[in-house]
Amino acid sequence: MAMGTSGLLLFWLLRVLIVSAGKMKIVEEPNTYGLNNPFLSQVNRLQPKIKPAAISGPAQMHRLSGKCFSMTESAYKYEFCPFHNITQHEQTFRWNAYSGILGIWQEWEIENNTFVGMWMKEGDSCGTRNRQTKVLLKCGPSHKLVQVSEPNTCIYSLRFETPLVCHPHSLLVYPNLKKELQNRWDQVEQSLYDGLITQQGYRKLLRAIFEDAGYLKTTGEKPAEQDPEEQNHSQETVGSCNEERNKLSAEVQRLKDLLTSHNISFTIPTEAPKLTEHQSPRNQQLRGDLGLRDDAH
Template sequence: MHLGNEISSLIKLWMVCVSLFINHGFAGKMKIVEEPNTFGLNNPFLAQGSRLQPKVTPSSVSGPLHLHQLAGKCFSLTESVYKYEFCPFHNITQHEQSFRWNAYSGILGIWQEWEIVNNTLTGMWMRDGDACGTRNRETKVIFVCSTSSKLAQVSEPSTCVYSLTFETPLVCHPHSLLVYPILTEQLQGEWDEAEQARYEGLITEQGYNNLLRDIFEDAGLLKSQKVKVKLPEDAADSEIHNSLQKCTEDFQKQSEEIERLRALLTQHNIPYDSKPNEAKGTVTVTVKDQHLRGDHGLIDLL
């Protein structure tokens, strides 16, 4: 009886070992489901190029020179589970600090242009961010005076439109964000002329605003809305080539005609002088003897 219990225990132990061996063997062959690419946006092992894909190229650095020193720098802020990163004159990104398989990470806007109200830069617009329904995300950056440069606050006043507050001592001077002083002398002159024309009633308010927009676009403060039509280089080169070719062919024909006339005059022993015409730059042929020798036919020298 005691021997039977030992045998039964050994059989059970053997069965457990076999079960573990089988499970372990099959576990090694189980298919592992890969997580979506969106998870990798917070994964440091994923190539940076696979994380964020901007839709457009940022505009050129513009505005007051003292703000240009912000280019190439980035400022971050973590609120709740989101980390925001603001890179002036480049873009704004949002990263969800979570290990969820679909944690969001994307672009909230790419540097486009300034917002200008009453001769003052009132904000920096970052547009063409990641898709959000039927539109793209965009962010307005507001500059506030402070003792240090930092990203202070981020909110979403309306769906897919964000508001970012950036504090910096670079805007503490009362004239730090004025537009007129940063314009070139030529553009300042154009603005003065527009002001004078509005004062004299020569242009409407809308016409005045259109002139100001042209000035701000020329200064690089606003993104140009002008439609630029550019001929293909091949077509332009072809047009120039055709013009030169035609000119060369016409010159060759005139040269051949002059030589034909000279030969005709020489054939009939008619003396002539070949002098450049100063007024027209042509060759004038003066016939000294109107009597044709050896041929009394009519010759049209014209």
């Protein structure tokens, strides 16, 4: 009888354990508040401070709009979405794993008539500043992020390879400008060559062209703020210069005729070739700007 009671108790105990096991939840890995939290939407995790700037720059690069490219380095995953933003996701299971924005598309970095990098700014707060990232463009067989670093606190540098920049002229600024802006650049180059403007004035005028093209953010500093005399000179066109040259040539000829009529000998220096509206002392297709940089970077 005792044996039967023990067997019955054992039966009921096993049944209770089986039912309890069916209600138990086995946690295979801890959840996180950041990257792996399914209850926190991506919108709440990544809140941009500003909207991305308009798409601009080399026409072929516009094909990358709407696409994203990622890479994982150490414990972080980086995702680059051209003309949108750059994000960083900590690949750990800590409850507060970081997942945030390292920068939002703002403007190009231009050096010597060449698009060399894309600036992503106004990312997540980092102390007293906001995170920002410069994406350097390099030739490569495929679209991919290949390197990431943090040369300064909260300022990142990413290297992006793409076949879209492999052609020698693929990143030149001048060919991507509208005809009106190309003509303005031609006039600025001619004014610099003729000594009508200083290097500082040249840089201001050139930056204004890039701002009007949407390649650089507007700083609020307009060319009209330059020296009035320099401003008047910069507005002179090649045509007006040639008109003045023609007047001087006519005066020289009059003086030559006068000297000849009085049998007075003279020597004529070699005359420099006349420039037309379609000529410039610099190469028309590979026009450069002597290395324009945004000092704010």
